[in-house]
Every structure is written in structure tokens, then in C-alpha cells.
Amino acid sequence: MAAEDTLYTVLTGYGPLTLLVGTDIYIGTWDQGAGFPLVVAVRLPGGRKDQVVTGAVVARLVPFQIEAVAATVAAARAIADEIENALAASVPATFADIVFGSDLYRHEADAELHRYLVEVDVLEAA
Secondary structure (H helix, E strand, C coil): CCHHHHHHHHHHCCHHHHHHHCCCEEECCCCCCCCCCEEEEEECCCCCEEEEECCEEEEEEEEEEEEEEECCHHHHHHHHHHHHHHHHHHCCCCEEEEEEEEEEEEEECCCCEEEEEEEEEEEEEC
């Protein structure tokens, strides 16, 4: 399964997260007609680190940045917390590294959006 598919499956399959954002979970870009709150995960450039076991590449680590986007700070933080919980529930089978980055916060004053970021390395079969 591609890294994007794996990440999407984990996020959309985690009930507490979907209670907060419904079906508004996107990989790559989000539907511009989507309302808020939402989750969008973007593959980071520079990408794949091979995981080698006994001389053979068995998997690759694909880095993603996941954003929790909401109209309030509290809502964005709650979504980021549930993203982290969804990822943690799948470790170590799916994710090699999770950089819990809920403290990485941005506010877009012109759009009145609040964002919290989580970074994760998704395991992808070689």
C-alpha cells in the first residue's frame, strides 16, 4: 500500500478524529469547497529513507506533515491531539517515527484559521 493510502486509512478509521472533522480528511490538497475544521496531510519533499534489513531494502520511510485546521485554537489543538492518538495507536506497524508537533502552531489572521502541525514518517514497502 502506498504511504498516502496507509495514512488516509489510519486517519479516517480513527473514530475520535472523525467525530471532530467528519469526512474532511485530505491527502495532498483539500477540497477548496470544504468547510472547517479539516485535516490535510502533505508528503514532504526530499523524501524516502530506506530501511535495510540484512542487506535488503525492506521498507522506506516517507515523511508527511499533517495539519489540523480549525476556526479556533481549541478546536485545532483537539484535532491535533486526536491525530497523534490515531498515529500512536498504529505504531509500530505503520509508522516508524512520529514527531508529535502539536506545539507547532500557526495563526492566519486574514482567514481566521488556526493550525497545529504533526509530522510523521510512514512505512512504505520497498
